[in-house]
Amino acid sequence: MSKKNxxxxxxxxxxxxxEKIKTESIKTSKIGLKENETRATFILDESLYNKLKAIxxxxxxxxxxxxxxxxxxxxxxYEKKNGDLKPIPKR
Numbered sequence: 001m002s003k004k005n006x007x008x009x010x011x012x013x014x015x016x017x018x019e020k021i022k023t024e025s026i027k028t029s030k031i032g033l034k035e036n037e038t039r040a041t042f043i044l045d046e047s048l049y050n051k052l053k054a055i056x057x058x059x060x061x062x063x064x065x066x067x068x069x070x071x072x073x074x075x076x077x078y079e080k081k082n083g084d085l086k087p088i089p090k091r
Contacts, residue, residue: 029039044052052070056063079085 033039052063052066055061056066059066075085
């Protein structure tokens with residue numbers, strides 16, 4: 001049995017193709033976010049999550065805004081106690 005040669009491909013049907021258009025690569029996880037925001041997934045205790053949702057509801061705020069405020073307070077307290085955080089070294 002002889003091997004078939006498919007080297008022609010679509011170029012023989014479509015003719016010469018124009019140069020590829022260069023497009024800027026955008027991570028899909030960044031779509032719809034403001035500058036300096038990142039998308040992250042966390043696993044939380046369910047009762048803690050429900051309380052966080054309730055705070056956001058009663059304060060008429062987004063959960064992400066309440067969480068940002070809480071995390072910023074935690075980082076500020078940590079740095080006050082331990083000094084400025086050093087960046088994680090790259091491998």
